[in-house]
Amino acid sequence: xxxxxxxxxxxxxxxxxxxxxxxxxxxxxxxxxxxxxxxxxxxxxxxxxxxxxxxxxxxxxxxxxxxxxxxxxxxxxxxxxxxxxxxxxxxxxxxxxxxxxxxxxxxxxxxxxxxxxxxxxxxxxxxxxxxxxxxxxxxxxxxxxxxxxxxxxxxxxxxxxxxxxxxxxxxxxxxxxxxxxxxxxxxxxxxxxxxxxxxxxxxxxxxxxxxxxxxxxxxxxxxxxxxxxxxxxxxxxxxxxxxxxxxxxxxxxxxxxxxxxxxxxxxxxxxxxxxxxxxxxxxxxxxxxxxxxxxxxxxxxxxxxxxxxxxxxxxxxxxxxxxxxxxxxxxxxxxxxxxxxxxxxxxxxxxxxxxxxxxxxxxxxxxxxxxxxxxxxxxxxxxxxxxxxxxxxxxxxxxxxxxxxxxxxxxxxxxxxxxxxxxxxxxxxxxxxxxxxxxxxxxxxxxxxxxxxxxxxxxxxxxx
Numbered sequence: 001x002x003x004x005x006x007x008x009x010x011x012x013x014x015x016x017x018x019x020x021x022x023x024x025x026x027x028x029x030x031x032x033x034x035x036x037x038x039x040x041x042x043x044x045x046x047x048x049x050x051x052x053x054x055x056x057x058x059x060x061x062x063x064x065x066x067x068x069x070x071x072x073x074x075x076x077x078x079x080x081x082x083x084x085x086x087x088x089x090x091x092x093x094x095x096x097x098x099x100x101x102x103x104x105x106x107x108x109x110x111x112x113x114x115x116x117x118x119x120x121x122x123x124x125x126x127x128x129x130x131x132x133x134x135x136x137x138x139x140x141x142x143x144x145x146x147x148x149x150x151x152x153x154x155x156x157x158x159x160x161x162x163x164x165x166x167x168x169x170x171x172x173x174x175x176x177x178x179x180x181x182x183x184x185x186x187x188x189x190x191x192x193x194x195x196x197x198x199x200x201x202x203x204x205x206x207x208x209x210x211x212x213x214x215x216x217x218x219x220x221x222x223x224x225x226x227x228x229x230x231x232x233x234x235x236x237x238x239x240x241x242x243x244x245x246x247x248x249x250x251x252x253x254x255x256x257x258x259x260x261x262x263x264x265x266x267x268x269x270x271x272x273x274x275x276x277x278x279x280x281x282x283x284x285x286x287x288x289x290x291x292x293x294x295x296x297x298x299x300x301x302x303x304x305x306x307x308x309x310x311x312x313x314x315x316x317x318x319x320x321x322x323x324x325x326x327x328x329x330x331x332x333x334x335x336x337x338x339x340x341x342x343x344x345x346x347x348x349x350x351x352x353x354x355x356x357x358x359x360x361x362x363x364x365x366x367x368x369x370x371x372x373x374x375x376x377x378x379x380x381x382x383x384x385x386x387x388x389x390x391x392x393x394x395x396x397x398x399x400x401x402x403x404x405x406x407x408x409x410x411x412x413x414x415x416x417x418x419x420x421x422x423x424x425x426x427x428x429x430x431x432x433x434x435x436x437x438x439x440x441x442x443x444x445x446x447x448x449x450x451x452x453x454x455x456x457x458x459x460x461x462x463x464x
Contacts, residue, residue: 003168004028005463006188006203008175009035011067012452013209013440013459015158016102020460022165028463030167031201033190035174035213036064039156051372052283052291052341057193059285061294065169066155067211067452068284073276073296074151075256076144076450078103078115082258083451084441090427095454102453103144109157112150112299116143116255123253127400131259134399139258147299175217178206178436180225185436205463209439209456213286215418216324218442228424228432232444234323235417236330236386237270237311238378239281239293240394241410243366246403247306251277257308259400263392266385270393273309273417278302281370281412283342290331293342293370293412303369309415312389324418331414334381338374342414345378347394348407350387364408378413419444428462429455 005021007014010032018030035058036042042064045053062068080087080095087095107113117140131138146154163169172193179186179200187202210218222229250257256275263270279297286292295307316323334343345356346364355377361368379387390411398405422444429437439459440452 001031001199001201002029003031003187003201003203005030005205005207006201007032007207007209008188009033009067009209009211009214009440009442010065010169011209011211011440012449013211013446013456014207015066015162016105016453016456017207017209017439017460017463018162018167019105019158020457021464022162022167024461024464026464031203032162032167032169033173033175033188033201034065034169034171035193036172038169038171039065039152039159052285054285054289054340061282061284062213062286065159065171066151068213073274073279074146074148074449075274076103076106076111076146077448078142078144078450079140081139082141083448084446086445086451086455089425089445090458098454098457099450102450102457106144106146106154109161110150110154111144111146116145118142119253123249127250127253127257130400134396135263136259136261136396136400139260141256141258143256145255145297145299148296150299175210178208178221178225180433180436183432184434205435205437207437207439207459208442209452210442211452212418212441214442216287216328218438219324219421222421222423225433227436229421229444230424231316231321231323232419232422233313233315234327234419235311235313236327236383237309237415238390239295239307239309239412239415241281241305241307241366241369241412242404242406244278244304244306246406247277247401250401251306257401259397261393261396263389263396266389268385268389269313270389271311271313272397273311275306275308277306279305279307279369281307281368281373283370288328288332289335289340290328291335291340291342292331293415305366305369307369310390310393311415311417312386314386321421323421327416327418330381330383331416334378334414337376337381342370342373342412343376343378344368344370344373344410344412345376346407347405347409347411350379350391350411351407366408366410368410370412373412378411382413417447419447429459
């Protein structure tokens with residue numbers, strides 16, 4: 001098969017590359033290769049089975065048109081301060097300008113016009129003051145919350161828009177490898193997910209946008225084909241769940257409280273991420289049956305709890321350069337303790353040096369929204385450095401949000417965020433391999449829906 005541009009991955013980065021090319025009047029033939037299914041065919045059976053059945057050949061939560069992020073919560077961060085290090089590559093002004101541009105595209109396709117976190121009154125000042133006293137930084141970030149169910153509708157409209165404008169989307173095809181000869185990328189070799197078909201797509205330009213789901217694959221490709229890169233950060237942490245009453249003020253004023261700290265004694269960066277007022281804790285599966293915890297919230301269906309991720313960033317130096325493998329091992333060990341499921345433990349039990357038992361959860365004010373989580377001891381698998389950082393960070397947040405560090409606060413594990421080793425690129429997203437570009441979370445430069453979309457917009461303009 002021949003194309004002008006082949007895009008591997010139909011997440012936000014790949015999608016917005018194609019959208020921008022269309023909007024700029026490009027007549028180039030665009031082919032998108034996506035391992036998962038179309039939006040309308042992405043279905044998690046858990047609402048019927050009441051437990052994760054580990055779908056094969058891939059998880060429908062992490063794979064398919066719109067990627068993993070849209071099916072978790074669908075939050076768009078509207079500040080260049082949030083979403084990775086792309087502004088360092090392209091400049092703060094261009095990053096913010098393109099965020100506003102991409103945001104308008106989401107609005108055109110049906111995103112809610114309401115923006116959370118615009119409150120700048122006395123309540124925000126009080127929260128910030130308490131954060132400063134606790135040694136934490138409160139990051140201002142307006143949020144456009146599409147919601148898990150509404151994001152499906154928005155991305156379905158985008159999917160149809162691309163197809164109606166001549167973009168060929170090859171669903172349930174996986175990229176085996178890029179076709180690289182003498183330092184030039186000629187296209188990709190792909191195979192049907194069930195192994196029934198394979199082919200080569202030759203293209204002038206190849207865009208890799210496989211997201212966190214493809215971070216491990218891209219790392220191996222970089223090593224095999226000499227794509228220049230450096231070891232990036234890996235985030236290891238937990239998903240915290242508390243009653244809505246505890247988070248009531250923060251939820252109302254900020255919707256999502258983005259707090260950053262560097263707790264003693266190790267001073268690793270620890271941050272909150274993906275806060276879901278009235279939301280659900282969820283499970284998603286990666287390759288090799290790795291189960292990790294996540295969270296999402298619907299626009300219309302709410303629970304009595306709020307969940308938020310607490311992530312500890314790890315950076316490694318010589319001679320170790322396999323941060324993704326390191327995080328995977330921690331996840332595998334935690335899964336082993338939970339017989340392949342997510343572990344949950346009360347904060348008070350962690351401080352008391354004991355595991356949590358199922359009958360103890362039934363006596364708490366907080367009822368787990370992840371019904372099939374296994375009560376146990378997450379400290380048996382979590383590295384000491386990471387666990388100490390998380391405990392000290394939770395205690396600091398408790399000063400900002402009283403009750404956050406209550407004995408019955410729930411911690412789910414493992415929460416892992418895989419980012420590819422950072423690909424070395426110029427501001428036009430050119431790698432050292434001619435014709436090869438890497439975008440979104442798979443590039444190591446972005447984290448999240450909006451900044452990945454921004455990278456796609458800019459890539460689309462360059463390709464035109």
